Amino acid sequence: MKKWLALLFTVGFLSACVTVSQPLEEYTLARAAVEAAKAVEAARYSPGNWHQAEEAYRKGQLYYKEQNYPEARQEFVKARVAAEKAENSARLIRQKNGEVL
Numbered sequence: 001m002k003k004w005l006a007l008l009f010t011v012g013f014l015s016a017c018v019t020v021s022q023p024l025e026e027y028t029l030a031r032a033a034v035e036a037a038k039a040v041e042a043a044r045y046s047p048g049n050w051h052q053a054e055e056a057y058r059k060g061q062l063y064y065k066e067q068n069y070p071e072a073r074q075e076f077v078k079a080r081v082a083a084e085k086a087e088n089s090a091r092l093i094r095q096k097n098g099e100v101l
Contacts, residue, residue: 023073027064030057030076033083042086045093049086053079 034057042050060075 020069023064023069023076026073026076026080027060030060030079030083033080033087037083037087037090040087040090040094042083042090045090046086049082049089053082053086056082 034053037046037050037053042053056075056079060072060079063069063072063075
């Protein structure tokens with residue numbers, strides 16, 4: 001009985017040392033960037049960047065659900081960067097066209 005408890009404690013301790021933290025900050029920033037890009041109609045004005053952002057965000061969500069946090073973190077960062085580019089591009093194009101934001 002004592003051996004099993006010692007083994008259980010050792011396995012629990014070692015697994016606690018190896019855990020990877022959830023990319024909550026990256027997820028939140030990516031979601032905010034995607035929503036901001038959506039608000040300025042980035043899909044219409046900057047479809048290339050919008051598609052990259054949307055695809056990376058979806059992949060990030062899938063990795064997050066699978067608890068593959070390192071991959072999810074990378075995809076959320078890609079999504080944020082692409083969404084920010086899409087938003088900026090859409091705002092610039094709309095401003096050049098004389099549309100009010």
